[in-house]
Amino acid sequence: MTAIPLWVRRPAGERVGWLRTVDHKEIGVLYIGMGVAFFAFGGLEALLIRAQLATPEARLLDPETFNQAFTVHGVTMILLAIVPLLVGFANYLVPLMIGARDVAFPRLNALSFWLSLIGGVVLYFSFLAGGAPDTGWFSYAPLSERAFAPGTGVDYYILGLAVNGAGTIIGAINIAVTILLMRCPGMAISRVPLFVWMTLITSVLILGAYPALTAALVMLFVDRQLGGHFFDPAGGGQAVLWQHLFWFFGHPEVYIMVLPAMGMISEVIPVFSRKPIFGYAFVAGSSVAIAFLSFSVWAHHMFAVGLGDTENAIFSATSMLIAIPTGVKIFNWIATMVGGRLRLTTAMLFAVGFIAMFVIGGLSGVSLAVVPIDLAVTDSYYVVAHLHYVLFGGTMLGIFAGAYYWFPKMSGRLLSEVLGRWHFWTTFVGFNLTFLPQHWLGAVGMPRRVFTYAASTGWGPLNLISTIGAAILAIAMVIFFVNVLRSLRSGEVAGDDPWDAFTLEWSTTSPPPPENFATIPAVTGRRPLWDRKHPESRDGR
Amino acid sequence: MSETAFIPAERKPPALGVSLGRSPKISQDRNLLGVAIFIASESVFFLAVVLAYVAYRDPGLATAKATLDVGRTAIFSIALFASSGTMAFAVRAESGRWLAATIVLGAIFLAGQGSEYARLLGEGIGPGSALFGTAFFTLTGLHGLHVLVGLVALVALVTANLRRPGAVRAVAWEGVSMYWHFVDAVWVVVFSVIYLGTLL
Numbered sequence: 001m002t003a004i005p006l007w008v009r010r011p012a013g014e015r016v017g018w019l020r021t022v023d024h025k026e027i028g029v030l031y032i033g034m035g036v037a038f039f040a041f042g043g044l045e046a047l048l049i050r051a052q053l054a055t056p057e058a059r060l061l062d063p064e065t066f067n068q069a070f071t072v073h074g075v076t077m078i079l080l081a082i083v084p085l086l087v088g089f090a091n092y093l094v095p096l097m098i099g100a101r102d103v104a105f106p107r108l109n110a111l112s113f114w115l116s117l118i119g120g121v122v123l124y125f126s127f128l129a130g131g132a133p134d135t136g137w138f139s140y141a142p143l144s145e146r147a148f149a150p151g152t153g154v155d156y157y158i159l160g161l162a163v164n165g166a167g168t169i170i171g172a173i174n175i176a177v178t179i180l181l182m183r184c185p186g187m188a189i190s191r192v193p194l195f196v197w198m199t200l201i202t203s204v205l206i207l208g209a210y211p212a213l214t215a216a217l218v219m220l221f222v223d224r225q226l227g228g229h230f231f232d233p234a235g236g237g238q239a240v241l242w243q244h245l246f247w248f249f250g251h252p253e254v255y256i257m258v259l260p261a262m263g264m265i266s267e268v269i270p271v272f273s274r275k276p277i278f279g280y281a282f283v284a285g286s287s288v289a290i291a292f293l294s295f296s297v298w299a300h301h302m303f304a305v306g307l308g309d310t311e312n313a314i315f316s317a318t319s320m321l322i323a324i325p326t327g328v329k330i331f332n333w334i335a336t337m338v339g340g341r342l343r344l345t346t347a348m349l350f351a352v353g354f355i356a357m358f359v360i361g362g363l364s365g366v367s368l369a370v371v372p373i374d375l376a377v378t379d380s381y382y383v384v385a386h387l388h389y390v391l392f393g394g395t396m397l398g399i400f401a402g403a404y405y406w407f408p409k410m411s412g413r414l415l416s417e418v419l420g421r422w423h424f425w426t427t428f429v430g431f432n433l434t435f436l437p438q439h440w441l442g443a444v445g446m447p448r449r450v451f452t453y454a455a456s457t458g459w460g461p462l463n464l465i466s467t468i469g470a471a472i473l474a475i476a477m478v479i480f481f482v483n484v485l486r487s488l489r490s491g492e493v494a495g496d497d498p499w500d501a502f503t504l505e506w507s508t509t510s511p512p513p514p515e516n517f518a519t520i521p522a523v524t525g526r527r528p529l530w531d532r533k534h535p536e537s538r539d540g541r
Numbered sequence: 542m543s544e545t546a547f548i549p550a551e552r553k554p555p556a557l558g559v560s561l562g563r564s565p566k567i568s569q570d571r572n573l574l575g576v577a578i579f580i581a582s583e584s585v586f587f588l589a590v591v592l593a594y595v596a597y598r599d600p601g602l603a604t605a606k607a608t609l610d611v612g613r614t615a616i617f618s619i620a621l622f623a624s625s626g627t628m629a630f631a632v633r634a635e636s637g638r639w640l641a642a643t644i645v646l647g648a649i650f651l652a653g654q655g656s657e658y659a660r661l662l663g664e665g666i667g668p669g670s671a672l673f674g675t676a677f678f679t680l681t682g683l684h685g686l687h688v689l690v691g692l693v694a695l696v697a698l699v700t701a702n703l704r705r706p707g708a709v710r711a712v713a714w715e716g717v718s719m720y721w722h723f724v725d726a727v728w729v730v731v732f733s734v735i736y737l738g739t740l741l
Contacts, residue, residue: 104571104575105571105575108575169582172582173575173578173579173582174575176578177571177574177575177578180574181569181570181571181574182571207578207581207582207585208582208585209585210582211582211583211585211586211589212585212586212589214586215585215586215587215589215590215593216589218590218679218683219590219593219679222668222675222678222679223675226667226669226678227668227669228668228669228674228675228679229669229671229672229675230593230597230675230676230679235672236597236600236671236672237597237672238596238597241593241596245589245593248589
């Protein structure tokens with residue numbers, strides 16, 4: 001078998017290489033590569049945390065190192081792994097899905113990637129420069145003020161997140177303009193694939209949320225470097241202002257991480273159910289509702305601050321409201337599968353896994369929106385369990401579904417379904433072993449972010465189970481990487497359209513040529529490739 | 542079967558970023574739409590800082606009343622507000638002279654801000670002195686940085702126009718102008734909140 005070039009480049013004379021590329025597919029791959037690398041770093045930090053907590057009164061890590069490990073784990077997974085992975089898929093897929101040759105601003109696209117990466121490198125440089133930030137990923141003031149965090153860790157946190165955020169904001173502008181102005185003839189906004197819809201809404205969320213984080217970071221910088229008093233109670237400032245600004249960013253950030261994954265499974269589930277998505281307009285519209293609501297729920301992270309009963313009640317109500325549009329989507333996906341001819345490929349397994357795990361995370365989220373419950377379990381492992389059911393059980397399973405689904409398009413090779421099944425089931429078992437017991441640990445009072453606990457608490461057995469689960473999860477990730485590497489070397493050739501799919505990215509070669517399409521397609525419905533393959537039963541509209 | 546036959550009549554061909562007309566529209570031109578979205582996200586950024594200033598207004602109000610020279614800053618503000626007018630003339634006529642006038646007015650504003658900073662720092666009021674200084678220097682400083690960036694963009698536009706008169710695309714004029722008007726509009730808010738706020 002002749003070797004297939006990975007990620008087709010321009011002809012030899014025009015080849016510019018990875019450092020100077022402005023091709024949306026290559027930049028997408030760079031983003032995904034960045035996400036994978038930081039996912040590995042964040043995973044190693046997670047394993048350190050779990051190893052330290054496996055038994056009571058362990059001394060594997062000292063408290064200072066433990067604080068750095070959970071801080072950098074959180075920042076890494078959220079801002080340097082999940083967001084780049086999702087942005088990478090969006091970069092690669094959005095122009096293909098809407099029938100465009102590239103994004104609106106190809107050079108700006110390269111700038112956003114390199115800013116995002118440099119932000120991550122700056123954060124990690126702190127390890128060499130005298131210690132990583134150790135104030136938690138949300139870096140609450142006044143703990144993050146110079147008086148209580150005298151090292152340089154928080155300064156690297158400020159600089160790294162600001163630069164990374166600038167890259168993310170620029171990328172969101174680019175993607176939004178691309179979706180709004182670069183669609184091929186016939187691709188009305190009511191016809192774009194749902195992944196594109198979710199990406200557009202995510203871009204809006206980024207543009208509304210990230211600047212608030214940047215502003216907060218600037219203020220923290222003024223406090224730390226210029227002796228300011230924004231978050232310094234001793235100087236008249238209010239520490240709670242940081243929390244307001246941070247969570248005004250932080251809660252939309254959750255949907256920035258979840259909506260694109262929902263978009264991914266909204267592509268995967270219809271194709272493997274052999275049906276159009278059930279209630280396209282409801283999936284898209286409910287996401288718009290989520291986006292609006294997500295800017296009005298931030299203080300549910302602050303119930304324990306003491307804002308007052310009225311404020312808490314309002315934010316409790318808006319937080320519960322978000323469950324409605326989210327539930328709408330769950331029903332859409334299930335209704336898509338009902339009566340379909342299901343093909344339980346690995347991608348589909350991960351998509352179904354997403355639904356199951358995300359429902360658990362969503363329900364524990366609603367329980368946390370109830371103020372008295374939140375007051376009882378806030379800052380406990382119950383919250384840790386909840387957020388991991390949303391971000392791992394939800395987002396990461398969605399990303400894996402997308403990875404199995406689109407890897408053949410990006411590489412020209414199929415991933416092994418056998419290894420894929422091993423990957424899915426070890427992930428599923430490992431994930432639930434790790435995080436399900438943490439609900440109980442939180443409910444009985446184990447606080448998050450403590451480096452150890454006394455044997456007399458009785459928390460040892462559940463923590464050990466959790467750590468064993470984390471080890472299984474690590475094995476699952478190794479299986480995935482073996483699968484990817486084997487497939488890149490000698491995987492089955494995929495062809496243009498291995499899944500008999502619906503959308504435009506499958507109408508071009510795998511991997512797609514530079515500029516994507518020989519001629520710009522024109523579409524007449526939501527499933528353009530299906531229409532072309534089955535003219536006798538083309539979609540209405 | 543030809544699929545192109547199904548293109549709905551109302552669907553315009555995709556914008557290619559090349560504006561042939563004299564006045565490109567935000568809804569059709571990718572560059573202008575990009576600038577507009579960027580400005581929207583910048584607005585969130587300034588909103589956060591303005592809210593922080595408002596939250597800390599009361600403890601700093603006495604200092605603000607005692608030290609800020611509203612009349613003097615109002616004069617420099619008029620220079621900045623007027624620069625929006627000269628910018629509009631510059632875009633309409635694609636005129637380098639009006640552009641130069643805009644740059645001069647923007648520079649006058651920055652000079653005014655610089656002299657005010659020098660005076661305040663001389664009186665011992667800085668970003669680290671008290672809550673008022675922290676909030677004042679952060680908000681006005683961030684705005685000043687945006688004016689500076691706008692001046693750089695204006696100088697770039699003027700230079701490009703000098704080098705190849707009449708060849709600079711309409712979107713470049715339009716895009717720089719949108720950003721400049723935004724910077725001006727932010728100052729309307731900042732001036733009202735900080736300076737006019739001391740008169741209340």
